[in-house]
Amino acid sequence: MSVGSYKDKEECGALAREMGGKPQDVLPQSCIHTSASLDISRKWEKKNKIVYPPQLPGEPRRPAEIYHCRRQIKYSKDKMWYLAKLIRGMSIDQALAQLEFSDKKGAQIIKEILLEAQDMAVRDHNVEFRSNLYIAESTSGRGQGLKRIRYHGRGRCGIMEKVYCHYFVKLVEGPPPPPEAPKTAVSHAKEYIQQLRNRTIIHTL
Template sequence: MGKPSHQRRLADTEAQAVAKSLRISPQKLNLVAGLIRGKKVEQALAELEFSEKRIAGDVRKCVMSAVANAENNHSLDVNDLVVAEAYVGKNMVLKRFHARGRGRGAAILKPFSQLTVVVRQVEEEKTEKKAAKKPAAGKAQAKSKEAK
C-alpha cells in the first residue's frame, strides 16, 4: 500500500543523472556544462578529461553515471548517446564571516551547485545526414570563392 508510482518525465530514449552538492558556484559550473552540451558522449568525456577546470572531474563522473543509467536501466546503445541537456542549479550556501577592522565583519558566501545531465539516444542515420550536409555546404562556399 505504498505511494503510487509516478509517470516517467523523460522519453524512452533518454536517461539522466544528477550530481548534488558540488562545491562551486553555479556560474562557474555552467561554463564547464556548456562545453559538453549537444556533443556525443565520447567527445564530451574526452573534453572533460583534458579540461583544466577543477570541477571537470565531477562533471565527467556525472556524465558517466548518466551513460550507465542509460545502458543498465533503459537498455540504450552507448555508442549512439548524445548529451542532450546539461543544466545547473543552485544548492545551499555556507555563510561564513571574516573579521575586519573597527569591529566589523564581512560575509563570505561559499555556494554549492547541482548538475543534471540528460543523455539521449540518436539514430546513426540522423547523424550521417548531418555529416553529409556539412561538407556539401563547404564545397558550395569553395565554388563561390573560386568564381570570384
C-alpha cells in the same frame, strides 16, 4: 495564539477538534526549520520514471532518455555553466574527451556525472551500446549556500557566503543531431516580431 505553555497547547488541541481536525494540524510538528528553501526539488530524477504508451506496429522505436544530476556541488554555478554549455549537443565520447583535457575543477565533476549516467543508461534503460548516446540537455543551477563569519582586524567581521551548485544532464540514445546554423540579427528580429503578434490581448474583441 502562543503554543509555548501547556495551557495554550490544550486550547490549540480543543480548537483543532472543533474544526474537525487533529491537534497535530495546529501544533508545530518539530522545532526544525522546514521552509520551502530547504526542500530541494527532486523532479529531475522523477523524469526517469515516466511511462509512455505502447507504440504502434511499424512506428520507429522511441529513443531512451536518461536524466541524471548531482546536487550541492562545492562550485560556482556560473563557472559550471560554461562547462555545461561546452558539451551540449556532443556525443558522450566526445564530451568525455573534451572534459578529460580541461584543467577546470568542474570538468572532472561533470565527467564523473556523465560516467554515472552512462552506466545508468546501460543498466536501467536497456541501452545496448554505451557510446550511442548524446548530451541533449546540460545545465547548472544554484544550490543552497551557507553564510559564515569572516574575521577582520580590530575586532571587525564580515559575512562570506559558501556557494554550491547543481548540475543536470539529459542523455538521449542515438547519434547527435546536426548543429543548428547560427542565427543572424534578422532572424532574431523576425522571431521577436512573431512573438509580439502571437500575444493575446485580453478584454478585446
